[in-house]
Amino acid sequence: MGSTIETILEGRNGKQAVMAPGRRLVVIGERLNPTNRKKLAAQLQAGDMTMARADARRQVEQGADVIDVNVGFAGSDEPVVMAAVVEAVMKEVEVPLCIDSANLQATEAGLKTFAEHGGKKALVNSTTGEDERMGKFLPLAAEYSAAIIGLAHDERGIDFEVDHRLEAAAKILDRAGKYGIPRSDVVIDALTLAVGANTNAGRVTLDTQLRVTTELQANTTSGASNVSFGLPDRKLINLAYLPLLISRGLTSAITNPLEDSIYNVILASDLLMGHDADARRWIEAFRKRRAAEDGSG
Amino acid sequence: MGSTIETILEGRNGKQAVMAPGRRLVVIGERLNPTNRKKLAAQLQAGDMTMARADARRQVEQGADVIDVNVGFAGSDEPVVMAAVVEAVMKEVEVPLCIDSANLQATEAGLKTFAEHGGKKALVNSTTGEDERMGKFLPLAAEYSAAIIGLAHDERGIDFEVDHRLEAAAKILDRAGKYGIPRSDVVIDALTLAVGANTNAGRVTLDTQLRVTTELQANTTSGASNVSFGLPDRKLINLAYLPLLISRGLTSAITNPLEDSIYNVILASDLLMGHDADARRWIEAFRKRRAAEDGSG
Numbered sequence: 099m100g101s102t103i104e105t106i107l108e109g110r111n112g113k114q115a116v117m118a119p120g121r122r123l124v125v126i127g128e129r130l131n132p133t134n135r136k137k138l139a140a141q142l143q144a145g146d147m148t149m150a151r152a153d154a155r156r157q158v159e160q161g162a163d164v165i166d167v168n169v170g171f172a173g174s175d176e177p178v179v180m181a182a183v184v185e186a187v188m189k190e191v192e193v194p195l196c197i198d199s200a201n202l203q204a205t206e207a208g209l210k211t212f213a214e215h216g217g218k219k220a221l222v223n224s225t226t227g228e229d230e231r232m233g234k235f236l237p238l239a240a241e242y243s244a245a246i247i248g249l250a251h252d253e254r255g256i257d258f259e260v261d262h263r264l265e266a267a268a269k270i271l272d273r274a275g276k277y278g279i280p281r282s283d284v285v286i287d288a289l290t291l292a293v294g295a296n297t298n299a300g301r302v303t304l305d306t307q308l309r310v311t312t313e314l315q316a317n318t319t320s321g322a323s324n325v326s327f328g329l330p331d332r333k334l335i336n337l338a339y340l341p342l343l344i345s346r347g348l349t350s351a352i353t354n355p356l357e358d359s360i361y362n363v364i365l366a367s368d369l370l371m372g373h374d375a376d377a378r379r380w381i382e383a384f385r386k387r388r389a390a391e392d393g394s395g
Numbered sequence: 396m397g398s399t400i401e402t403i404l405e406g407r408n409g410k411q412a413v414m415a416p417g418r419r420l421v422v423i424g425e426r427l428n429p430t431n432r433k434k435l436a437a438q439l440q441a442g443d444m445t446m447a448r449a450d451a452r453r454q455v456e457q458g459a460d461v462i463d464v465n466v467g468f469a470g471s472d473e474p475v476v477m478a479a480v481v482e483a484v485m486k487e488v489e490v491p492l493c494i495d496s497a498n499l500q501a502t503e504a505g506l507k508t509f510a511e512h513g514g515k516k517a518l519v520n521s522t523t524g525e526d527e528r529m530g531k532f533l534p535l536a537a538e539y540s541a542a543i544i545g546l547a548h549d550e551r552g553i554d555f556e557v558d559h560r561l562e563a564a565a566k567i568l569d570r571a572g573k574y575g576i577p578r579s580d581v582v583i584d585a586l587t588l589a590v591g592a593n594t595n596a597g598r599v600t601l602d603t604q605l606r607v608t609t610e611l612q613a614n615t616t617s618g619a620s621n622v623s624f625g626l627p628d629r630k631l632i633n634l635a636y637l638p639l640l641i642s643r644g645l646t647s648a649i650t651n652p653l654e655d656s657i658y659n660v661i662l663a664s665d666l667l668m669g670h671d672a673d674a675r676r677w678i679e680a681f682r683k684r685r686a687a688e689d690g691s692g
Binding site: 293294297298300301302304325329330331334335337338339340341342343344345346362363366367369370371372374375376377380381384387 | 590591594595597598599601622626627628631632634635636637638639640641642643659660663664666667668669671672673674677678681684
């Protein structure tokens, strides 16, 4: 299912994360984000990078292939904070970063700092298919040879029409090309909305996911946890959602690898999709869990 | 994805289980099986139906839509035991039954008893695409107007060629038609083997599943738990496998609804596939779990 297009992100010292059909899911660790984390926001405000560095390191230890850096909080001087956090994180880990901001200057500051500290190819999070946003973020990604996430909606807004989402995704891929960004450097997000608000929300995203994989042959990502918003036992819903997407070709996910149940379901899905030769990663992870239990027991 | 072909099983008093793309997964409860259950085997041997009835009732209470009846154990007079168990289960629950035996006489005894006690359409488990087996089980299913599970392999044995599995499935659908069994009464099992023994085992089944759904447009089932055989943390692997299959069109599964984690991932998958309007079943199940916790706490 799908082509073998490869999105190769690269941090420092040659550390890569490769998205492609036929490879295991790339995990983009989302934990470094001050939303609903007052202590982290206060530290970032004060220029204290202790938690930011620990978040990055722990996520990589737990299996993150890419670290998403989001420093948006009320009162944040986002470009300044982004540069400081990217620098701190680059000293802590070697993996590529995902520069996550709606602020163009903050995104540029993040990309610049990433490059200055030896980073080779970052991921920009994100553009939509809206002309204005593409006109800002695509040239920036091109300038820094970064890959970019494309959210599958345009000026019509977010609706539940698979065709609209596919058109928006195709538009982003096309427009990126005009700025010299190869297809392989655009990662489409089929958009996840709360299934509690609309019964069809999950199905529409899953159907879009399949068509992006088979018709547009692009790599894909998903900020999957929104799907359960407003419903009880959210974690159980999120657990099922990732394999549903992976089965339809998802090649990366923005998620928290520190949540064991989520990370285990990703490992199990990789195994079942044939992306874990001789179950080596599965067995290694099992031994780690066992050792951790023994250590705490 | 797929057509809207419906497999309508029916127990007594009009109690139906309907498999179709676009509907929630039909759960075939597999618990009533003496394999590795010495006490159940001893009861069945002695003609004591206490556990058999309890297994059936509890599974239906937990969400099973169909009860699989398997009475194969060493020393079993299978046709006699099958008839007795089917009769006992029919008195306990109204749902349709899945008559699960490799023994033709036992299968016939089960179908006959099912009909005598008001059952309308049972499911026979199973034929393969082997001529000899089809020649025995298809006429029997036709005689009793039963639906039948078709395991996707033939004389060539079980291998890891998707094409072979698809050919075997197509052959069963075709041959069934010659006996007057409509396509809608054949339920294909893409065959699940242990991923620990062959890295490609999961992928081959998933690819077969997708092609059975889209190319053959048949309803499907899976005895999914084999996939994790021989590996540690089997339950985590099984949890991921069901959504992977469901995302590719699986319309029923042979599983144990008494295992909460398995049943919850099925409910969550139904919700995310758009088969649980307004999340009604999800919320109802949450309330049941909550009440059970309160009761035990």
